[in-house]
Amino acid sequence: MVSTEKPGPAVASTPVVEERGSFRADITPRGIPRAVREYIARVRGGDPGALPSVLGLLVLGIIFAATTTDFLSKTNIANLLAQASFISLIALGLVFVLLLGEIDLSAGTTGGMCAAFAARSLVSNDLHKAVGNVVFFALLVFMLVTIVLGVLSRSYVGPGIIAIGIILMLTGAQQDNQWLAFLFAISIGVAVGTLSGVLVARLGIPSFIVTLALFLAWEGVQLYALNNQSISTTNYNYWFGLTHNNMATWAGWLLFALLAGGYLAVTLVRSLLRGRDGLSHDTLLLVLIRAGVVVVLGGLITWFLNQNRGSGLIAIAGVPWAASLPIIIMVIWTLALSKTTWGRHLYAIGGNAEAARRAGIKVDRTKINAFQICSGMAALGGLFLADFSGGATTGLGQGDILLFSVAAAVIGGTSLFGGRGRPRDGIIGALVIAMIPNALHLHNQQEQANEVITGLVLLIAASVDAISRRRARTAR
């Protein structure tokens, strides 16, 4: 509790107030001791951030490394990253919805359905003929309606993406280009998100109900799209590459240099500018230490993944796309959430929707945006998942995928109660979640054990979330 009204020694009361208040922390630079103190205060005040998930990652990693022979092998780590990729992409999207205190239970089947339409387009080379009039025009009308719904709520980017999807459908361009097929899948995802967003934000139906209903609906549509038959996607080189191919080693190093260098540049410039403007800023030492940690960790990971992990004559090396793409997307979403008004408004709505409304924030539109992002990311995750599973199968995205993704976001530190969370939570959480089946597999354990353990991990994460929330409440 940071209250200056706390009874202190009477004689010293004036100087104490002067020392504690007076914006002291705003005008002095922030060095290492203060950064550490503030961090501890934040964790104790109910915002553990990434701490539990990083600890979980370390503890599980150590246990698994000690009890299996292969866990830390280069091949297995690369495998682990592929397993984590689709969970992290779906979780990245879920973070936006969770930030509002809402949920999207349909994310898994949305991904499966969108991947199904993309696969059917590519395989059939004529989506219209393949799915028949009813399904084709139903999809077309659905997408048109969501454009109208979106525009009526003054959302324009989402409807723009959906419009691209419609153009693809009408021209058939997505049928012979994998990238356009991916875009098509994402545009269907955005249409799905627009629908659930409008139902939640405008009609006020609880998101739990809306997305539970849609969860079922998309499962059915997916079967229409596939005509009840799984479609293999392994023949499509780019699609196959999503979770199977690696970046060239030089490209991996370049990406590392861009991300680490970008981080250093941004934090350094920020510190210098704030210092110049007489604002609290991190000291040069703190900035350099933090950037140093990023450089060392990122460098080690890049180096590790750039080692040859092939067993035979063919060298397999490089950062898997399954790792780099989610990270690039995470960086973009992090900037959107932390540096823009839009991102701030999203947090504000999650913290106190009524306050946001009174402040003139377009609550409905922002909510719809969050659902659009969530479903669009679910579609992208569905594409990765399809590749990982060998194709757009009939049951793709059903089962535990959604639970795993929600668990990933929550384990990463995103609150189920809204208002707290970051994109990186989805990535760290997905690693924890993916580790469990991966290591159990090495232990030759059955699927049952995996589900029980993952379920328990989600419950633990939710408990940590609820306890920190209570701490935050009573800290006042």
Place this chain on the structure above:
Amino acid sequence: MSEPILKITGLNKSFGAIQVLHNVDFAVYPGEVTALVGDNGAGKSTLVKCIAGINSIDSGELLWEGRPVRIQSPNAASALGIQFVYQDLALSDNLDITANMFLGRELTWGPFTLEGRMERMAREKLTELSVRTVSSVRQVVNSLSGGQRQTVAIAKAVLFDTSKVVFLDEPTAALGVAQTRQVLDLVRRLADNGLGVVLISHNMNDVMEVADRIDALYLGRLAAEVRKTDTTHAQVVELITSGRSGDIGLSAATAAQSA
């Protein structure tokens, strides 16, 4: 004596068949604290909501700086320079002081927020209001005491110099002695800085301490507007409970009829 900046005459408001406000006259003066008092259900909050544009009015005239205006939405009120601090504060617990003060009207460069500029302005505003109890404008509101939160809510209302009138609905209701002190001092300073302040309160001690004028509502009618210097605690209480006191207030007939 200065002219009122906001003047309301003959305001009537009904919800269905129930008339909640009868011919209410009410004025706000720059540099003065006007206390709006009245028993539960007297119509104080309804009057404020009518001015805020949250409730529509049936009849009556609003004069802003002498010009007739119609306020049909909360945005219209704030465009004129009228701000409201509602009793439930309307702060986002998960955001810091600066973010709360600028919520919905951030300083931006394209889509990006200008953190530094906003932090400096928030600090300057709080300093100007002599609020010095927070150590950082980047402190999350969640971690503030009740008095500090109330202070932030008020500072938020008067952040931009375009604010000329501010309505405070029971700002001290949930506060302890020391924190009430802080907020009352702040209320006084706002008026001393030239703002027109309307203070809604059930606490007569607070009212008698900071108000310049006291407007008593009695069952939807304005019983009386008195200057603080011309009245007593007991008289105000009487106006609140029976609508009249001695020869001021509603006529015996009106008071009896409305009751």
